[in-house]
Amino acid sequence: MTLREGGAAMPSPVSLRLPLPACDATLRLHAHPTETPMNAHATFTRMEHSTKEDWDIITGEFMKISKTLPDRVLAHLLLLDGDTGGFAVDRLTHSLQTATLALKDGRDEEYVVCALLHDIGDTLGSYNHPDVAAAILKPFVGEANLWMVEHHGIFQGYNFFHHVGMDRNMRDRFRDHPHFDRTAEFIELYDNPAFDPAGETIPLAEFEPMVRRLFAVPRNTVYQAALDAMKARG
């Protein structure tokens, strides 16, 4: 969705149950997924004083925590459930319909997950929600899909900016960009028509395995060398 204000109230801690048998787990956004024994904590109080031994502890914890990233992504997506923001469907339904249209149209898994998560930033990025989705997806998707997600708000604006005192042709600033057509197509085929209370809405359960596969292996991160070292260490 586009042009967000407000958003769903977030209880703390957030406890969400995915409406799907494949993920029969209660997800707590604020829960620490692992318990670290007190004696396994790093001891530095200033980062500059950290040691390799400290970082062996921290990276060990990171490896455990990173495995549950898909749980946190799915839990955050569920914050859109019931949050209509004045639209005819809530933001989760819009996300599911966008992904449904992409899936039914034969798009590949990465594209479908991008469609599913393109508005995941609605509750946190009231003034730049596409940036939130792009930041979450950046390590896991290719450059074309990343650009598409990052710019979808301005491209969706073609359909409504003129109603809120803005230039609907703002997207034209990117007219010569190699991903202009891809992004315009995403809006036209999937994001634009996904506000229909009667529209086909595949449940999140069917997309969940795709999310887990996509977020399993980062391919674009400044921490790649450290990840390789951690993996080699086992």
Ligand SMILES: [Fe+2]
């Ligand atoms: Fe959006």
Ligand SMILES: [Fe+2]
């Ligand atoms: Fe959207």
